[in-house]
Structure formats: structure tokens, C-alpha cells
């Protein structure tokens with residue numbers, strides 16, 4: 001199963017991606033968590049100790065690797081490079097392991113097509129595409145806001161697009177745009193997750209503005225989530241009963257149903 005976690009910035013994508021990775025992992029699945037946000041913080045949400053998380057060098061910043069795989073030095077302009085670099089060994093070699101969860105930090109991904117055609121972007125795009133097309137574990141990609149920078153083949157290989165929203169019109173608008181763009185390329189499986197919900201009225205409000213049938217969970221606004229973030233501890237270890245129940249619901253909606 002391949003998941004992408006999307007939505008407006010600050011809605012809770014990384015928080016959800018981190019807990020979901022732990023849910024699959026603790027249930028016995030092999031998990032590859034992919035940080036595809038240039039402002040990388042999935043490691044921290046998983047609970048990777050801060051010093052270790054800070055020491056991870058994103059793939060897009062690994063100059064030697066980029067040079068080796070694409071034939072072009074990212075620090076120099078105007079060079080020829082391979083458009084289909086070898087990438088299938090990269091997840092094993094460059095991910096870190098946290099309690100059995102593999103974490104791979106990609107770094108910035110620029111828009112394909114007319115955008116930047118630089119060597120590091122070719123490497124990162126090829127790698128992400130290889131991961132969602134060919135890996136056989138559960139893959140959870142924590143995204144930057146928006147999905148426009150991903151290639152079509154990459155998006156098509158996503159089994160479920162998770163969209164995190166908070167009770168505010170701007171995050172609803174972003175979610176609607178994502179669903180339209182994803183729908184245009186044939187993605188039909190969505191999971192909308194309301195987050196930072198303070199009362200029943202707010203979850204109802206979300207349900208009236210987005211397709212209610214696609215809503216798979218409503219996570220309350222929670223001091224526990226904030227304090228785990230503040231103190232850089234694994235949130236998964238600290239979920240109280242109501243949070244646990246809500247994340248379990250989300251996990252059940254994501255888990256392969258025949259397993």
C-alpha cells in the first residue's frame with residue numbers, strides 16, 4: 001500500500017504520517033516513511049531523537065550521490081545528465097531505521113515538466129517514482145502542501161491519497177483542489193482526515209464542505225500532540241484513549257482489508 005499525505009501547510013500532515021507509520025509498524029507491516037517536504041520534520045514526528053534527525057542529509061543535498069548516479073555535478077551549471085539514474089538501492093542505503101520503521105528524507109522536489117530540470121531533481125523524482133511503483137512495503141509519503149510537483153506515474157501509483165484538513169475554509173479549498181487534480185489523473189481513493197477539531201460542530205462543518213463518504217477520521221485538538229512536538233518525543237507512545245481510538249479508525253480505513 002502506498003499513501004501520500006497531503007493538505008494545506010500546518011494542518012497536521014506530518015503528525016498524521018508519523019502516527020500512521022507507527023500504526024502499521026506495530027501491527028507487523030514493514031514501513032518506509034518518506035519525507036518529501038523540503039522543510040523535513042517527519043523524523044521528529046516519528047520520534048527520532050533530535051540529534052539523529054538533525055544529522056540526516058537529504059538525498060537532494062548529497063552531491064556525490066547525485067554526481068555518481070546522474071553523471072552531473074549539481075554545483076556546476078549546464079551539464080548533461082542521465083534522465084533515468086539507478087535509484088533502486090537508495091532506500092536501503094540511505095534510510096535510517098527507527099524502531100523498525102525506515103525513514104528516507106528526500107529534500108526539495110521541484111515541479112517537473114517545464115520547471116527545474118536539474119540533476120538533483122531528476123534523481124529525487126526518479127527515486128520517489130521507483131519507491132511508489134516498485135517497493136513492496138507500506139510506503140507513507142509526507143508531502144509538502146500541494147501535489148503539482150509530482151509526476152503523473154508517481155501519483156497514479158498512490159493507492160490512497162490522505163488529505164488532512166482543519167476547520168477553516170483555506171484548508172478546505174486546498175483539499176478541494178487536491179481532489180480535483182488527483183481526480184483528473186484517475187485517483188479515486190481518498191481519505192479525508194479532519195484535525196485540530198474542538199467540537200462536534202467543527203467536524204460537521206467539514207463534513208458539509210467535503211465529500212462526507214471520504215472522511216475517515218476526526219482528530220481532536222490535543223495538548224498531548226502539542227507537547228510531544230514541543231518536547232520532541234514520539235507522539236505514538238503518548239496517545240491517550242480518545243486519540244488512540246481515532247487514529248485506530250484512520251488506520252483501519254487505510255489497512256488492506258483482506259489482511
Ligand SMILES: Nc1ncnc2c1ncn2[C@@H]1O[C@H](COP(=O)(O)OP(=O)(O)O)[C@@H](O)[C@H]1O
Pocket residue numbers: 007008009010011012013014015016195196197219220221222223225226229
Ligand atoms: N490535533 C492537534 N492538536 C493540536 N496541535 C496539533 C494537532 N495536530 C497537529 N498539531 C500541531 O500543529 C503543528 C503543525 O503540524 P504538522 O503535522 O507539522 O503539520 P503539516 O505537516 O501539515 O505542516 C505542529 O506544531 C503540531 O504539533
Ligand SMILES: [Mg+2]
Pocket residue numbers: 013014015037041142143
Ligand atoms: Mg509537514
